[in-house]
Amino acid sequence: MSKFNQLISSFTIVLFLICSSIKETKADNSSHQSVVDSTMIRTIYDQALVNGEAYDNLRVLCKSVGHRLSGSPAADKAVVWGEQVLKKMGLDTVYLQEIKVPHWDRGNLEQAWINSGKPRELRIATLGGSVASKGKITAGVIEVQSLEEVKNLDPQKVKGKFVFYNRPMDARKISTFDAYGGCVDQRYWGAVEAAAAGAIGVFVRSMTTLESDHFPHTGSMGYSDTVTKIPAVALATEDANYIHDQLLKNPSITLSMNINPTWNPDKKSYNVIGELRGSEFPDKIMVVGGHLDSWDLGEGAHDDGAGIVHSMEALRLLKAAGYRPRHTIRVVLFMNEENGNMGGKSYASIAHDLREDHVVAIESDRGGFTPRGFSLVGNETQLKMIQSFRELLEPYGLHFFEFGYGGVDIGPLAQPLNKIDADLMLLGLVPDSQRYFDFHHTADDVFENVNKRELELGCASMASMLYLLDKTLHPIK
């Protein structure tokens, strides 16, 4: 071997050693980081599953406050409760954000009958926002499967009658939210379309995956300024099936309805807010939240008591794990998601006026079931970032990291008018959806139908996602 070759050879070896050493340092750093992350996530889950407070918090919200429609005394009570719980957590700041909310009241009459032979009472729930029937009204009934079908009906056939929307949620959809999305137009726009055709009222099959259910499922509905406002109610699927069968035998049977909801002047209410102040980027905000209001049936346990305690617990878990966030992490208990979204809209508008810089918003509003992952409203780079967490989160049963939906409350933050940071990411916690519409908007959405472990896993998932985003965004250069 020549001297030159020897030199080159030595040089190569040295270069190789340097490179290896750099590579090793890098690997060490990244594997060290991965150990730090996995240890923190393990700590978060241990805290949630062994010392969790979410389940007890949910019990109090459900049993002491109960259902809490915007504008109701219970909604005021929920605000006080939320503020108290956040204050006890020792956050850096807790405050109320004043907003205005609509105030619709179900009233004390909610009756309907099918009149074929002896009248048989139907299990109904007045749809949120419906006008009153102004006494008992009785009429024939036209059963339809869609808004489109009403549009194409001979108005002479519809005039003076009830329209009965009976299209079920599509059982083939794996995500029940997809099935809901494909069905809920009947509930929301059914009264407008029916009134335009001359109908006097609307019955809608309940939005549920249960084929035979004795609970009616309420929910929001809309009116148009240009069309008569007619009353609308949801029917328990058992009763929807019954009416369908009776109509097959005798298309001229009648239905009766007697409901007396009222629309009242808007009321003052609040979003409840708490913060852990960021150590490096105090002005960059990561929001986590759910909605504090609920429909006025049951206890709003899954919808959205679960999301409320998920979000509050996420901050508590980070604190309990001894983690000081780099960005400001703000929990928001939004008011009025169910019938107006004034909490979400007002929050975004105030944030815009204050020129606040929101980098992330995470919502939990799909129930307290076993978490499966997160859906993202964002760009490809952000999706890749979220997907890069998969290895750390798969041991906890989180596998789903895809584009999708954030949540109603955080939605307005991303609207062009309010959007300050073009890189704002919206994330929605995705729990298992199979049982959600068993309880959704019914008297059966109660604490007893929430499983403690499933709820706690949701809390830890939210906290872990906050932790990973807080670590990953705005890296030290």
Place this chain on the structure above:
Amino acid sequence: MSKFNQLISSFTIVLFLICSSIKETKADNSSHQSVVDSTMIRTIYDQALVNGEAYDNLRVLCKSVGHRLSGSPAADKAVVWGEQVLKKMGLDTVYLQEIKVPHWDRGNLEQAWINSGKPRELRIATLGGSVASKGKITAGVIEVQSLEEVKNLDPQKVKGKFVFYNRPMDARKISTFDAYGGCVDQRYWGAVEAAAAGAIGVFVRSMTTLESDHFPHTGSMGYSDTVTKIPAVALATEDANYIHDQLLKNPSITLSMNINPTWNPDKKSYNVIGELRGSEFPDKIMVVGGHLDSWDLGEGAHDDGAGIVHSMEALRLLKAAGYRPRHTIRVVLFMNEENGNMGGKSYASIAHDLREDHVVAIESDRGGFTPRGFSLVGNETQLKMIQSFRELLEPYGLHFFEFGYGGVDIGPLAQPLNKIDADLMLLGLVPDSQRYFDFHHTADDVFENVNKRELELGCASMASMLYLLDKTLHPIK
């Protein structure tokens, strides 16, 4: 450009075109195959979710047969039911496989008390296999956390007393089966260890993730031939917590127990078997099954009624989708998983004697909850094969494809004595585990606690896995 260069260039282009064309044909074939597969899987899921029969089958098993411990009249009834359902499905063959099963009976006495002040009755379930207490026995009690602790106790302190095993399942485990596995030694071996130390009976905290539950959870226990057989019962966790608190106040309180189970002579019973005969490899068998017997509390709805209807429905779904399997697909409703596994052992031994070639065995015995994936007992190549199905199955919520556990019933097929085909794969359906031990082995394991959609998704998962394995194994060369 020279002629030669031109020639080379033309040759390169031709080569490129040939290669592209080969590549395209390959891609076309593979993408065509992928479309065929995804269409078939979609058909399977649609059938399960829209025209599913599993839920109605489970209702009949739970409500008309009820719980069905091996050797009981109900177990005989379950065999008749299983055979009837399979026959109605129009399989190529349905038959009973005679086996012998142990016959233990709970008796009609199952009482226990804590005697501190006025005796207070405790909610207990005699452990499966326990001997009788032979009248009411009363004694002091030593609370322990483990078998190890009993080994290290001063025998003078244990002699003549009850041992109370009170280690809870570890809430930190994400899979509740891991928590069960880390705890169940108390239930299974508790009596042996306690008797060796001189105790007269055993109370075991129920195996459940519920911290406060009024249902006692039964389950199997063992004895040793060299140690006195002492009676053993499971305590509802609420009562285990109560005894613990009372012992803190007064270590000298006593407990009483009065149970009269009996061991009876072995009985004749059956595995129930049905087959779709393979078109290409009729002698290569893919088994799918669960266990038909249950504990003698509740209705054995999740354990393992769900697995039974999952397995039967999997074959029905393949038929309904118009799929003719290449391998013989055999559903086996195994008898006696809970207290002896004579169904699984006998099946494997008969298969060995007949020199049957089993290529796959899939078991469902972890409840009727939302399926998350499959665990494999096999080799790396097989794992890769299973993981290659992920893309097709992720849209249906199946993400978990890892080494793990198959099932008690199919386990003996892989034992060296019985193993004919070294490439036999064992697969276990992995549903969400969070709620399983809420119901496991209790009076609360009833039909009402099974969700229809969650059950149906399990059926479709099993059918889809069978389809993909049937297509993939033994490819046409």
